[in-house]
Amino acid sequence: MSAPRRALVLTPALLLLVACASARPEAPAPPAPSVAVPTRSVVASPASPTATPAPTRTVVLDPGHNGGNGSARAAITRQVPDGRGGTKACNTTGTSTDAGYPEHAFTWDLAGRVRAHLEAAGVGVVLTRTSDDGVGPCVDERGKAGQQAGADLLVSLHADGATAAGHGFHVAYSSPPLNAAQSGPAVALARDLRDALHGGGFPTSTYVGRDGLSPRPDLGGLNFATVPAALVECANMRNAEEAAVVSSAEGRERYAAAIATGIRNFLGALPG
Numbered sequence: 624m625s626a627p628r629r630a631l632v633l634t635p636a637l638l639l640l641v642a643c644a645s646a647r648p649e650a651p652a653p654p655a656p657s658v659a660v661p662t663r664s665v666v667a668s669p670a671s672p673t674a675t676p677a678p679t680r681t682v683v684l685d686p687g688h689n690g691g692n693g694s695a696r697a698a699i700t701r702q703v704p705d706g707r708g709g710t711k712a713c714n715t716t717g718t719s720t721d722a723g724y725p726e727h728a729f730t731w732d733l734a735g736r737v738r739a740h741l742e743a744a745g746v747g748v749v750l751t752r753t754s755d756d757g758v759g760p761c762v763d764e765r766g767k768a769g770q771q772a773g774a775d776l777l778v779s780l781h782a783d784g785a786t787a788a789g790h791g792f793h794v795a796y797s798s799p800p801l802n803a804a805q806s807g808p809a810v811a812l813a814r815d816l817r818d819a820l821h822g823g824g825f826p827t828s829t830y831v832g833r834d835g836l837s838p839r840p841d842l843g844g845l846n847f848a849t850v851p852a853a854l855v856e857c858a859n860m861r862n863a864e865e866a867a868v869v870s871s872a873e874g875r876e877r878y879a880a881a882i883a884t885g886i887r888n889f890l891g892a893l894p895g
Contacts, residue, residue: 677747682749683768686730689755689756699715700713703763705841706763706766724870729860732875741887762842776808776890779844781857783860787861790862791826793836795836796854798838815885819881819888825878828856
């Protein structure tokens with residue numbers, strides 16, 4: 624007969640060793656890899672679980688001049704390339720109404736209104752300046768802003784300062800064309816803007832261009848563009864009747880709605 628087995632007796636010291644071994648933590652898990660968030664990601668609204676898709680179209684708006692240009696003469700008079708082998712001044716102060724409402728303030732306010740219309744329609748918007756108290760940018764920089772932003776088009780916003788008898792808007796485009804975007808698409812953009820402004824109740828210019836269109840070789844802000852680009856001279860600020868329209872919030876909203884319509888019509892005709 625085999626010897627009887629001895630019962631295993633756990634002494635207090637042995638119990639302590641067992642407890643320590645069972646409480647030993649596991650090795651920490653390796654950290655999760657970081658993930659870069661793309662700049663054009665789909666962003667969900669905090670108020671809704673439904674994701675909002677990123678804009679599929681992008682527009683550059685170029686509000687003419689700038690509020691600080693008048694006090695920076697040396698900066699804005701320096702010569703920059705004009706896009707056709709010559710040079711011209713970096714920028715100017717712009718014009719104003721006889722009552723003193725400046726073009727730079729008009730274009731800045733107008734750009735914000737056009738932007739609001741486009742963003743409400745799902746179009747991304749980039750501005751060539753971020754305030755109305757800076758200097759520049761120069762016309763060559765403005766002209767390149769469309770392609771640098773990867774935009775579908777560029778629209779420059781202005782108002783004119785002609786003799787008081789002249790009135791009406793006109794839309795300029797670079798001519799003779801310097802690239803494929805200027806040879807056809809830019810003209811189509813100018814026509815869409817012209818048609819929308821005319822449809823919005825604004826008369827075409829009586830003193831420059833023809834039928835509201837003005838082909839120009841001298842505008843650096845258009846010559847450098849390799850995306851469809853056009854410049855809208857909304858009104859003659861020296862004409863009393865038009866000065867009253869551009870000086871009113873209601874008038875600027877009318878211009879903005881018409882310009883946004885022209886842009887959307889052009890974008891709607893693009894493939895893709």
